[in-house]
Amino acid sequence: MRTPRFSDVAEPSSECAVTKFLIHTPTSRREVPYFRPSIGEEEINAACETMRSGWLTAGPRAKEFEDDFGAFVKAPYTIAVASCTAALQLALEAMGVGPGVDVLVPTMTFASAVAVVVHLGARPVFVDCDPATLNMDVADLERRITPKSKVVVPMHFAGQPCALHEIRAIAEHHGLRVIEDAAHALAATYHTEPIGSISEVSCFSFYANKGMTTGEGGMIAATDEDLARRMRFMAYNGINRDCLTAAGVKRWWKYEVVAPGYKANMTDIQAAIGIQQLKKARRFRDERQHCADLYRALFDMVPSVRAPVVLQGLTHAWHMHVIQLELDQLRIGRDEFSLRLEEMGAGHNVHYLPLHMHSYYRDTFGCRAEDFPVAMSAYDRILSLPIYPGLADADIEYVVECIAAVADQYRR
Numbered sequence: 001m002r003t004p005r006f007s008d009v010a011e012p013s014s015e016c017a018v019t020k021f022l023i024h025t026p027t028s029r030r031e032v033p034y035f036r037p038s039i040g041e042e043e044i045n046a047a048c049e050t051m052r053s054g055w056l057t058a059g060p061r062a063k064e065f066e067d068d069f070g071a072f073v074k075a076p077y078t079i080a081v082a083s084c085t086a087a088l089q090l091a092l093e094a095m096g097v098g099p100g101v102d103v104l105v106p107t108m109t110f111a112s113a114v115a116v117v118v119h120l121g122a123r124p125v126f127v128d129c130d131p132a133t134l135n136m137d138v139a140d141l142e143r144r145i146t147p148k149s150k151v152v153v154p155m156h157f158a159g160q161p162c163a164l165h166e167i168r169a170i171a172e173h174h175g176l177r178v179i180e181d182a183a184h185a186l187a188a189t190y191h192t193e194p195i196g197s198i199s200e201v202s203c204f205s206f207y208a209n210k211g212m213t214t215g216e217g218g219m220i221a222a223t224d225e226d227l228a229r230r231m232r233f234m235a236y237n238g239i240n241r242d243c244l245t246a247a248g249v250k251r252w253w254k255y256e257v258v259a260p261g262y263k264a265n266m267t268d269i270q271a272a273i274g275i276q277q278l279k280k281a282r283r284f285r286d287e288r289q290h291c292a293d294l295y296r297a298l299f300d301m302v303p304s305v306r307a308p309v310v311l312q313g314l315t316h317a318w319h320m321h322v323i324q325l326e327l328d329q330l331r332i333g334r335d336e337f338s339l340r341l342e343e344m345g346a347g348h349n350v351h352y353l354p355l356h357m358h359s360y361y362r363d364t365f366g367c368r369a370e371d372f373p374v375a376m377s378a379y380d381r382i383l384s385l386p387i388y389p390g391l392a393d394a395d396i397e398y399v400v401e402c403i404a405a406v407a408d409q410y411r412r
Ligand SMILES: Cc1ncc(COP(=O)(O)O)c(C=O)c1O
Pocket: 082, 083, 084, 085, 086, 109, 110, 112, 113, 155, 181, 183, 184, 204, 205, 206, 207, 217, 218
């Protein structure tokens, strides 16, 4: 259990062409959106063909997408679902999470990943983050385990795999099961193993701004057959089709409701888009890597800004590019910094406002801001910058120029 050291930090994976960089004066004004999806004619044609095919909802294309995705992440079982949120809920349900159970979750994550714990009647137990990577802090995880803890849901923040070996060791020691929230981590690897192939269940998101998209959508990748069977029928009304008629034969209309399931299946229209997007997923990741390399080279020349820490031995998916401002060197805080960037047309966002700070969790579970000091301190300093396929180098240079100009203007 250790925090990353400087020697762990990986070098950029490719050379960046940084020829000219103006720190004090941004070049002429640009509008750089925080995100733009990459949808080609292939996806449009595939969606149209599906609509003409006469089969719209889960069918042959969903099956094909599941098979392709399983091959991509090297997972034996895959289930295409309506969202990553649905995937997480199905995984928790299949592991028997319900009233009286505690689930360990990061506070530095998206709301829906924890709401599903509450929907199942269980209690979320928040875990603080590592100051360098913003992933779940493994020492804090171990401290927060309660006698009722049954499952831990690590999330790969921004697309950088979290410390899965350590988390697995803690989980085994304390009898916890692991569900990976891999919403950010498509095409990421953990010491050569693809995310999706490691834990019993990993949940991916195909929301519009993810590593690939189906508009909305998600995928469960599982290594455990029994869990996969349960999640598959719970994703479709709790219907089990592996049953026989009274005459002892299989008929397409014969099914048995074995549990009050959810309606969480993916449609064939989404799957048709997904099949095409998946073919581009590695290129998309590589383009995001290029953006990250360029940011890194440019931020080397900008004081008061900490570029993301990247650990060695991992493939980062670069779903997000989160910098941290050195507030002790600045006369303004992140919020005012954000306003200045907005005025300059430099798109950005903040991920995340830690969940334990939200009124619902504060009032319902008695969470206190000071119980998660690392997340609180990080929240004050973080800014997510544009990173996506097709983002021009000139746009990245402009965003960094704007950040450098604001930092310069408000330096202590
Ligand atoms: C970390 C994390 N988990 C889960 C989700 C939920 O994904 P979806 O929108 O596919 O339900 C998101 C969505 O942004 C996310 O960022």
